[in-house]
Every structure is written in structure tokens, then in C-alpha cells.
Amino acid sequence: xxxxxxxxxxxxxxxxxxxxxxxxxxxxxxxxxxxxxxxxxxxxxxxxxxxxxxxxxxxxxxxxxxxxxxxxxxxxxxxxxxxxxxxxxxxxxxxxxxxxxxxxxxxxxxxxxxxxxxxxxxxxxxxxxxxxxxxxxxxxxxxxxxxxxxxxxxxxxxxxxxxxxxxxxxxxxxxxxxxxxxxxxxxxxxxxxxxxxxxxxxxxxxxxxxxxxxxxxxxxx
Numbered sequence: 272x273x274x275x276x277x278x279x280x281x282x283x284x285x286x287x288x289x290x291x292x293x294x295x296x297x298x299x300x301x302x303x304x305x306x307x308x309x310x311x312x313x314x315x316x317x318x319x320x321x322x323x324x325x326x327x328x329x330x331x332x333x334x335x336x337x338x339x340x341x342x343x344x345x346x347x348x349x350x351x352x353x354x355x356x357x358x359x360x361x362x363x364x365x366x367x368x369x370x371x372x373x374x375x376x377x378x379x380x381x382x383x384x385x386x387x388x389x390x391x392x393x394x395x396x397x398x399x400x401x402x403x404x405x406x407x408x409x410x411x412x413x414x415x416x417x418x419x420x421x422x423x424x425x426x427x428x429x430x431x432x433x434x435x436x437x438x439x440x441x442x443x444x445x446x447x448x449x450x451x452x453x454x455x456x457x458x459x460x461x462x463x464x465x466x467x468x469x470x471x472x473x474x475x476x477x478x479x480x481x482x483x484x485x486x487x488x489x490x491x492x
Contacts, residue, residue, distance in 0.1 A: 320347035320358070340366045343383075359383040363394075367403075377401045380413075390417035402448040407431040420446045428453060436460045 324346040331339040344361035363383045367376040381396030392415040400408040409429040415422045422444045430437045430451060441454035 319349075321350045322348045336370060337372060338368055340368070354386050354388055357385040357387060359385075362396075374401075376403050391415070392417070400448065404449065405433065406448070408448065408451070415446060422446055422448060432462075434462055436462060 325344065327341065327343045327346055329341055330337050331341070341363075342365075343359050343363045345359065347358045347360070349356055349358065360382055362381050363378070365378045366374045369375045377400070378394075379397070379399045380394035381398075383395070384393040385391070386393070394413045394415075396411060398408070398410050398413045400413075402408070407430070409431075410424050410426050412426045413422065413424045423442065425441045427440055428438065428442045430442075430453070436459075437453060437456065438458045438460075439453035439456040442451050443454070444451035
């Protein structure tokens with residue numbers, strides 16, 4: 272099913288910003304096939320979702336051109352919880368297309384939560400993000416704070432760039448994921464352009480590259 276783009280959605284918007292489009296899109300459950308599950312009377316109201324939607328799979332178009340695809344098997348809204356939140360316990364997958372319908376950016380996670388009052392996304396388990404530069408981010412836990420417009424994590428992070436792979440622990444970034452800063456760099460590996468395989472750098476070379484990366488991050492700020 273195609274929907275016209277939510278107000279403010281722009282074709283050049285970053286992949287993380289499109290999570291906001293999911294919020295707007297899912298505010299119209301009738302369009303994605305709402306299935307409300309009725310619980311038994313003995314169950315505490317606070318422990319039950321006010322709404323449960325199954326099999327959300329939809330396309331979002333911009334000016335008549337398909338730009339995004341959102342898939343999630345289950346979406347539940349817990350409005351009585353403190354804090355209240357939306358749960359995507361069975362995962363969420365989002366793709367962003369170019370004008371030729373090639374995937375240019377994507378987000379995937381085993382589990383996702385959206386804390387609506389805090390405007391905070393929490394992605395858990397096999398988080399895989401590809402940004403508009405073609406860089407790939409892999410971690411087990413990632414937060415996106417809409418209010419502060421930041422993306423961050425305190426877990427192991429792997430960033431694959433065209434010419435190198437960077438690993439470390441904890442990172443902070445702008446919400447476009449264009450200028451990530453790794454807090455504790457563990458390794459920087461050059462990628463063999465011919466074989467497509469990482470080759471470990473000598474210790475001194477890796478240290479020099481790490482210092483260079485940190486300087487570049489400071490400049491980008």
C-alpha cells in the first residue's frame with residue numbers, strides 16, 4: 272500500500288530521521304491492518320498493550336516516487352506503562368530507495384522500542400545500519416534521541432567504510448551518522464580493495480590512523 276509522505280519528509284533525509292516517519296505512519300493503524308487482541312479480564316490492564324498490530328508492511332512515496340519500505344511483524348502500544356512506549360518485539364526493518372528503487376540506506380534490528388514521551392528510539396540485537404555514504408554500522412544496542420538529534424551507544428561498535436573497518440566501544444554521532452566518534456578505538460583495519468578483505472595494520476600504523484581519525488572527528492564537530 273502506498274501512502275503519501277508525512278509532512279516534512281524529504282527525499283534526502285537521513286535513514287535515522289526516517290524512524291520519525293515510522294512514528295507518523297503507525298499513527299494511522301487502519302491503513303496498515305490493525306488487529307486488536309482482547310485480553311482476559313484477570314490480566315492487569317497496565318500489563319496489556321492498548322493496541323496490537325500484526326504484519327505491518329508498507330511503502331511510503333514522495334511526490335509519486337516510492338522512497339521507503341517499512342516491515343515489522345508486530346507492533347504493540349503500552350500507554351499505561353511508566354514510561355509509556357511502543358514495542359517492536361519481533362524486529363523492524365526499514366529501507367530507503369533512490370529514484371531507481373535501489374536500496375541506498377537501511378536499518379535493521381531484532382527488537383526496537385520507541386519511548387513516545389521521551390522521543391527516544393532503542394534498537395537492540397543485531398543492529399545493522401547503512402547510511403547514505405554506504406558506511407555500515409553494527410552493534411547490539413543503539414539509541415537515537417530525537418530531541419537532542421544524536422545517535423549513541425556504549426557497546427561494541429563496528430563501522431565498515433569503503434577503505435577501512437573501525438572497531439571500538441561506545442560511540443556518539445549526529446543523527447545522519449555522517450560524523451561518528453568512537454570513544455575507545457580497538458582496531459583500525461585497512462580493506463584490500465582487490466580482495467575485499469581486511470588486512471591488519473602494524474601496531475604503529477594503527478595508532479597513527481587512530482590519532483588521525485580522532486583529529487578528523489574533532490574537526491567535523
